[in-house]
Amino acid sequence: MSRLLVDADAIRALAEILTDTGLTEIEIAEKDNRIRVVRAAAPVAHAVPAPAPVAAAPVAPTPVAPPAAHPADLSKHPGAVTSPMVGVAYLAPDPSSPAFVSEGQQVVAGQTLLLIEAMKTFNQIKAPRAGTVSRILVQSGDPVEFGEALVIIE
Template identity: 45%
Template sequence: MSNDSKDGKLHDGDVAFIQSLAELLNASDLAELSVKREYGEHDRLTVSLSKQGKQVAMQAMMPAPAHPAPAPSAHAASPAATAPAAPASEDPADLPGVVTSPMVGTAYLAAEPGSAPFVQIGQSIEEGDTLLIVEAMKTMNHIPAPRSGTVKRILVDDGSPVEFGAPLMVVE
């Protein structure tokens, strides 16, 4: 790893941030993750992670940030909010009534950490009801139910990254 900081040292906050990013990448369907922050001429952080099989390759230039790197927010999913695991041969995107993500971002099942989820499995909903939020570029986008029905499955965990077209829920 190369370093562009004035003191040339790797800081604990940077290491923890990179480890958190690597864990996020391993726990998601994402193939690549890149973060770049610049605070000044000699004060920047560039992290690029990519999946290669089960290995995660890390390449980083570690600075001495003027501001400590924020820790990724942890949103615990309620056990009642997630569906039982589907059989391995069943592709959730092929299920009837699947609701897909209209954008790349982070899915949140509740309005804020610790509050009740927007919907639960077995709940009857009306067209237009908020199913969840996808945060993209610091904007919270409410994802409405495309039809009235019953929530049959929730296919994402609270706080998990989603890609465009990724299946989020099944509403029948």
């Protein structure tokens, strides 16, 4: 029977990355070894309204705003450029430089749109086709998940 070797320090380091970035899962693989750490979403606490005080005169009810509509899944948009990995998005090569692209800008296929840092490596995310950047859906420093829509090119 083979023994499973667990690198507790690696697991702690990955858990710390999850906490620092707000991501829900991370995985690393090296040769035949793989470590995947998944964090459950924090439970959402619901506030229970206090009972209304008894009033001598009837009070008109306050209109309740309808719940906000869930945004459409932009990763399904035909012009969506999605993240190929989990990491941190950066819109410029460094904080003092201008952004690679801006909304309304024309881009050509292969042009760098942004960077994603994963495991201390910066990966260029390039435009898959020519078009106009209609929306940039992330900000510099935002953690991104695999498959998350980053930019919409029309």
